[in-house]
Structures are given as structure tokens and as C-alpha cells.
Amino acid sequence: MIKSKTMLTETESKEFLKKAGIPVVETRLARSKREAIAISREMGFPVVLKVNSPDVVHKSDSGGVRLGLANATQVGKAYAEMLSSIRQAYPGARIHGLSVQPMAPPGVEVIIGMSKDAQFGPVLMFGLGGVLVEVLKDVSFRIVPVTERDAGDMIREIKGYPILEGYRGRDPVSVSALEELIVKVSRFVDDNPQIEELDLNPVFAYSDKAVAVDARIILEA
Amino acid sequence: MFEEKVKEFEPIFYPRSIAVVGASTKLKVGSVWVWALISGGFPGPIYPVGSGGGKIGDLEIFPRLRDIPGEIDYVIVAIPRRSVLELLDDCAAKNVKAVQFFTAGFSETGTSHGYKLEKQMLEKARRAGIRIIGPNCIGTYCPEHGIPSLLGRIGKSGTVGFLSQSGGIATKLIEVGIARHINYSKGVSFGNGIDLDASDFLQYLAADTKTRAIGAYLEGTKDGTRLFNTMKGVTRAKPLVVWKGGRTEVGARAALSHTGSLASSAAVWSAMLKQAGAIEVSGLEELTDTLLILQRLDRWPGMNAAVIGGLADGGGGISVSAGDAFAESGVNLPPLSAETEEGLSKLLGEVGSILRNPVDVSQAQPRGVATLFRAIELVAADAAIDIVLIQEDVEILLPIYSPTGLEEINRFVIELAGRQDKPVMVILPPGSAEQERLQLEQRFLAASIPVFASPERAAKAISNAGRYFCRDGA
Numbered sequence: 001m002i003k004s005k006t007m008l009t010e011t012e013s014k015e016f017l018k019k020a021g022i023p024v025v026e027t028r029l030a031r032s033k034r035e036a037i038a039i040s041r042e043m044g045f046p047v048v049l050k051v052n053s054p055d056v057v058h059k060s061d062s063g064g065v066r067l068g069l070a071n072a073t074q075v076g077k078a079y080a081e082m083l084s085s086i087r088q089a090y091p092g093a094r095i096h097g098l099s100v101q102p103m104a105p106p107g108v109e110v111i112i113g114m115s116k117d118a119q120f121g122p123v124l125m126f127g128l129g130g131v132l133v134e135v136l137k138d139v140s141f142r143i144v145p146v147t148e149r150d151a152g153d154m155i156r157e158i159k160g161y162p163i164l165e166g167y168r169g170r171d172p173v174s175v176s177a178l179e180e181l182i183v184k185v186s187r188f189v190d191d192n193p194q195i196e197e198l199d200l201n202p203v204f205a206y207s208d209k210a211v212a213v214d215a216r217i218i219l220e221a
Numbered sequence: 222m223f224e225e226k227v228k229e230f231e232p233i234f235y236p237r238s239i240a241v242v243g244a245s246t247k248l249k250v251g252s253v254w255v256w257a258l259i260s261g262g263f264p265g266p267i268y269p270v271g272s273g274g275g276k277i278g279d280l281e282i283f284p285r286l287r288d289i290p291g292e293i294d295y296v297i298v299a300i301p302r303r304s305v306l307e308l309l310d311d312c313a314a315k316n317v318k319a320v321q322f323f324t325a326g327f328s329e330t331g332t333s334h335g336y337k338l339e340k341q342m343l344e345k346a347r348r349a350g351i352r353i354i355g356p357n358c359i360g361t362y363c364p365e366h367g368i369p370s371l372l373g374r375i376g377k378s379g380t381v382g383f384l385s386q387s388g389g390i391a392t393k394l395i396e397v398g399i400a401r402h403i404n405y406s407k408g409v410s411f412g413n414g415i416d417l418d419a420s421d422f423l424q425y426l427a428a429d430t431k432t433r434a435i436g437a438y439l440e441g442t443k444d445g446t447r448l449f450n451t452m453k454g455v456t457r458a459k460p461l462v463v464w465k466g467g468r469t470e471v472g473a474r475a476a477l478s479h480t481g482s483l484a485s486s487a488a489v490w491s492a493m494l495k496q497a498g499a500i501e502v503s504g505l506e507e508l509t510d511t512l513l514i515l516q517r518l519d520r521w522p523g524m525n526a527a528v529i530g531g532l533a534d535g536g537g538g539i540s541v542s543a544g545d546a547f548a549e550s551g552v553n554l555p556p557l558s559a560e561t562e563e564g565l566s567k568l569l570g571e572v573g574s575i576l577r578n579p580v581d582v583s584q585a586q587p588r589g590v591a592t593l594f595r596a597i598e599l600v601a602a603d604a605a606i607d608i609v610l611i612q613e614d615v616e617i618l619l620p621i622y623s624p625t626g627l628e629e630i631n632r633f634v635i636e637l638a639g640r641q642d643k644p645v646m647v648i649l650p651p652g653s654a655e656q657e658r659l660q661l662e663q664r665f666l667a668a669s670i671p672v673f674a675s676p677e678r679a680a681k682a683i684s685n686a687g688r689y690f691c692r693d694g695a
Contacts, residue, residue, distance in 0.1 A: 005477060007477055057477060111479060111480075113478055113479060113480025113481075114480055115478060115480045115481035115484045117445070117484060117486070117489045118486075119441065119442055119445035119486070119489075120445035120446065120449060120489055120493055121445065121446060123484055123489050123492065125479075125480040125483060125484060127483075133479060133483070134479075137483060139483055139488075140492065141484060141488050141489055141491075141492035142492050142496050143449055143489070143492065143493050143496055150496055153495070153496075197477055197478040197480060197481045198478065198480065199478040199479050199480055201479055216477075216478060218477045218478060
């Protein structure tokens with residue numbers, strides 16, 4: 001049986017997460033070029049623009065993400081270019097506008113997600129982000145509810161764990177911040193059974209905190 | 222935990238009487254069951270039931286269940302599925318406590334008729350307060366109470382409980398158990414599990430005082446959350462080793478997230494087992510190897526092992542490869558203490574790496590068995606060592622020591638295992654002296670010494686058992 005599903009946009013997803021106390025990078029929806037520039041000025045440069053649409057599944061593959069925009073001119077130019085390339089890649093997609101967010105300082109990219117298993121219900125996933133999750137599938141799982149200890153096991157179980165411990169002189173990331181985030185996500189999906197799938201991808205892990213930079217929530221329709 | 226299950230399951234594993242429906246004077250499954258119970262020494266009345274009449278041995282075959290004069294606790298059913306509902310009415314009339322259905326052709330066939338029939342069976346059973354084991358199963362095994370496998374085979378009564386969704390795997394577990402002296406307290410194959418399923422049997426085995434460790438073969442579950450919560454409770458009381466069948470099945474998924482596309486059923490089962498504190502194994506060999514260790518353990522001695530090899534010549538490479546096998550399984554082979562090394566060096570006239578761990582004692586051979594025994598004793602007595610493993614390559618030892626010499630060595634190993642607290646285990650790799658090796662394996666197993674066919678298997682089993690005992694908070 002395949003349920004029909006609805007994908008929330010990034011801004012909708014983050015709004016939902018923020019209310020549950022899950023740290024996300026502040027993100028606001030701009031419906032026009034002018035609005036995008038105004039929000040960017042308020043937030044401070046550099047900023048990131050992303051297409052905001054419930055129909056675009058792979059937004060970075062289709063020119064739907066622009067990073068490190070340093071001034072108003074760059075934001076304005078990017079706005080027009082992104083809309084046209086997204087309309088080419090996804091003709092007929094509903095586009096709410098573009099989301100604007102401050103460029104997060106670099107951290108270790110991780111993914112935290114949830115999907116529903118036919119036998120065990122909601123299951124959380126943890127892994128390193130980017131190519132490591134896509135190619136090497138270096139991820140761990142636990143059944144919801146996930147305790148702090150389970151979360152610690154999930155983090156230490158992945159092969160890439162030494163990257164989180166700091167390598168070549170980099171600061172180690174805060175494992176306890178990641179544990180806390182995983183437990184919060186567990187509680188969040190437990191309290192909201194209408195959520196079918198969830199990706200916080202990437203989450204930036206720092207030495208003192210962890211913040212979701214992008215988020216996707218899929219609801220049971 | 223789950224103490225209420227002990228009384229509830231009494232009529233299932235310790236019935237006072239058993240009726241077998243589907244028995245006849247001809248060779249049918251029902252008749253095989255009657256013979257199995259007779260040969261197993263079941264202590265209560267056995268009532269064969271079948272429309273043809275006649276006798277099985279001295280036992281009269283009753284035409285109908287209702288014709289049996291005495292009380293019936295447990296009924297084994299091997300009749301066509303069209304008759305099962307009527308039979309359940311008879312069971313209700315006779316106040317039967319539990320029924321085991323060998324009869325197949327239900328939900329496992331995927332037909333709506335199969336599902337419907339199971340639903341009707343369950344409704345009837347619930348109304349009459351009857352518990353169902355199966356259908357499509359070979360049911361219970363309880364050596365202590367004279368309930369053998371369907372093949373009429375019965376091993377010694379012991380401390381391992383097992384459950385299996387598959388009858389074939391259950392039979393194999395019993396057979397391997399008999400061969401390797403893995404002695405079961407009780408076991409069950411529960412097939413489709415329409416009433417009692419894995420969670421129920423796990424709860425019972427967790428509460429059963431005769432059971433010290435539990436092994437399970439599972440393919441799926443209808444209530445994953447209940448199974449997960451049950452396992453969490455069970456592993457607080459006893460080690461639970463699980464072999465999950467059907468790991469490579471690919472489910473149809475329509476995922477819109479990375480997480481959804483990566484969360485395969487196998488990955489989720491493994492995570493669930495880990496989270497519940499169970500030990501996951503990947504096959505019959507690893508399951509029985511691990512149970513062989515767990516069945517005798519009251520407490521875990523520790524993860525520091527010593528491997529003694531090269532009882533005759535040629536110990537170098539064997540010791541090195543054994544070292545690799547243990548390291549790869551995460552079992553620690555710590556260096557021996559300075560005193561032990563010094564003692565070995567005096568005895569064997571050697572210094573250097575061969576006296577580290579794994580220990581190559583091949584230099585004892587020209588000095589005689591007394592020196593060999595003293596060397597083994599020194600290693601076993603080392604305070605840094607929790608588990609002692611001795612590797613014997615029978616086809617190499619035989620020509621060097623002669624059968625008499627080898628016999629002396631084995632008597633010593635058995636005697637050593639008996640007089641000290643640390644577990645002694647033996648690695649007996651197959652070679653060209655299989656007959657002698659198998660005889661020797663039986664002798665060690667009978668003396669409660671676990672035997673493994675390779676260092677890899679020994680290391681994996683030790684590592685599995687250790688993972689349960691050494692987890693945080695255990």
C-alpha cells in the first residue's frame with residue numbers, strides 16, 4: 001500500500017521544527033526580488049537563496065540553491081537566474097518564492113532523518129552528510145523513542161565517527177549537542193504521527209552546538 | 222519479569238496429557254507424533270485420535286476427541302484444514318488448554334481463504350480460552366517433560382530456550398544441539414503464530430527459571446513494537462541471540478527522503494536488535510556457536526583470552542592466524558605477565574614473540590608431555606587471562622604423539638577445565654583425521670568444554686557472548 005504524501009517546503013518544515021525547539025538556521029520566504037534583497041540586508045551578508053516549492057525534490061541538482069551571495073546586486077541577479085532555471089527543470093511546479101537564510105559558518109555536515117518502517121514504525125537515521133551518506137551509506141538507525149544513550153550509540157556506530165572527534169587539528173564537534181538534537185527529533189516525530197518522512201540534511205555540527213541548515217518534512221496526505 | 226507467563230504456559234510445555242488428532246494405524250504424520258511421544262517417554266496419557274480406529278502400540282485410537290474419557294491439556298493436530306474449526310469445537314467441549322496445529326495451508330499461502338480461516342480459528346479459540354500454537358508448525362520441544370521433536374529425537378535437558386518461526390530450523394537446532402551438546406530447557410516452532418507468537422514465547426522463556434539463555438530464528442513480525450519492547454525486557458534478564466532470516470528481501474518503497482531510501486528492512490531489524498540489547502547472528506553456525514558458550518555461563522569472566530597452539534610442531538603460522546581472527550572479532554589477546562613469560566622461557570628454552578599471546582608451545586614437544594602440561598598450566602594461571610583456548614590439529618598431533626600420547630594430552634585438558642574457574646575451550650580444525658577429530662570433539666563436549674572448528678568461529682562466539690555481558694549498564 002502506497003500512501004499519498006505531501007512534501008512541506010523548507011520554510012514550512014523549519015517553522016514546524018522551530019516550534020518543537022529543534023535548532024534551525026533562520027529562514028524567511030521572499031516572494032519577489034525586492035523582498036529577497038530586503039531580507040538579506042536585515043539578516044546580513046553573505047546569504048543563501050533556495051527555491052521554495054513543494055514539488056521540487058532535488059533542488060540543488062536543478063540550479064535551485066545559491067550559496068555565499070555577498071551583496072544586494074548578487075542576490076537580485078541570482079533571484080532571476082534561479083527562477084528561470086527551476087522553471088525549465090520543473091515545468092508546472094508550484095513555486096512559493098525563494099527562501100533567504102544567512103550563510104552558516106562551516107561545520108561538520110551530518111544528516112538526521114526519520115522514516116516509517118512497516119513493522120517497527122518511526123525509525124531515526126544518523127550519518128555524515130554529503131557524499132558520505134549518498135555513496136558510502138555510512139548511517140545508523142534506531143527505533144523511536146530514541147533515548148540519549150541510543151543516540152550516543154547511533155553517533156559512535158558510524159565508520160566516520162573519527163571525523164566528529166576532530167581530525168588533523170580540527171576541533172571535535174559536540175557529541176552531546178548531537179545527542180540532544182536526535183532525542184528532540186525522536187520526541188518531535190513521536191508527538192506528530194502525521195509525519196511520514198523527515199530529513200534534516202545537512203545539520204551543521206559545531207564544537208558547541210548543532211543546527212539544521214536544511215530540512216524536509218513529508219506528511220501523510 | 223513476565224512471571225505470569227509461567228503458569229499460563231504450564232499446559233503448553235508441561236501438559237499432563239496429550240491427544241494427537243490425525244493418528245491412524247497407517248504411517249501418517251499424526252501416527253509419527255504418537256510414536257515420538259511414546260519413545261520420548263512422555264510421562265502422561267497419550268490419546269491418539271483418528272476416524273479409522275485400531276491401535277498404535279498399546280494405545281487405542283479414539284474416533285473423536287469427545288470420546289476420550291480423561292482430561293486433555295494439550296492437543297497436537299495433523300488433519301486437513303477443512304476440519305480444524307469443527308475440531309476446535311470438540312476441544313472447547315473437552316476444556317482443552319492449548320492446541321498445536323501442524324496443519325498448513327493458511328495465511329502462509331497468501332490466499333484470502335487462508336486468512337479468513339485463521340481469523341475464525343482464533344475467534345473460536347479465544348471464546349473457549351484455548352491457546353493456539355501455529356498453524357503450520359511443529360510446535361513444542363521439552364526434553365525434561367518427554368516431548369521430543371517430530372522425528373522422535375530428544376536431547377538432554379539443559380539451560381537454552383529457543384523459538385523459531387520455521388519448523389525446519391527448529392528441527393535443525395534440536396539436531397545440532399544433540400550433536401554439540403547444546404542442551405535445551407525447551408523450544409518451540411510457532412509457524413504463522415496467529416495466537417501465541419514470538420513475543421509471547423520470549424516472555425515465557427525470560428520468566429522460565431530453567432532457561433538461562435535464549436536463541437531465536439525470526440523472519441518477520443506482525444507487531445514490531447510489541448516485539449521490540451518485549452526484547453528490551455527479556456535482555457534485562459537473559460542473553461538473547463537472534464538470527465533474522467530474509468535479510469536480503471527488498472521491500473517496495475516510495476521514499477521522498479534520503480532517510481526513507483536508506484532505511485532497508487534489514488538495517489532496521491539490526492538496529493532494533495542492537496537497541497533491544499539482543500545479540501544478532503547471521504546463521505545457524507553462529508547461533509549455535511554462541512549458544513554453546515552462553516549455556517554454561519552464570520557470569521561473564523571477561524574478554525581477555527589466551528590461545529595456546531603448536532602442541533606439536535608447526536605452531537607459528539597457526540598462532541599468528543589465530544591472533545588475527547581474535548583481533549578482528551574484537552576479542553583481546555593481552556600480553557602474558559612477565560612472570561608467565563619467564564616461566565615459559567625456562568621451561569621451553571625460548572625467548573621472544575612465540576611466548577606472547579597466542580602462545581606457541583611447540584618447543585615443549587621434544588621435552589615431553591609433562592613440560593607441555595606445565596606450559597599450559599602457566600598460561601591458564603596468568604591473572605591477565607579470563608578464557609583459555611587450546612588449538613589441537615589432530616592429524617598433526619597423532620603421528621607425533623601417537624594415539625596414547627594424544628589421549629594423555631586430552632585427559633589433561635579435561636582435567637584442567639574441571640579444576641579451574643576460567644572457561645577452557647578447544648579449537649579443533651577439520652583436517653585429514655576426521656573420525657578421530659569427531660570422537661575427540663564428542664569427548665570434550667561431554668566434559669562441558671566448548672569446541673569450535675576454527676579460531677574465527679571461536680572468536681566470533683566469544684565476542685557475541687561478551688557483547689551481551691559487557692554492554693554499559695549490564
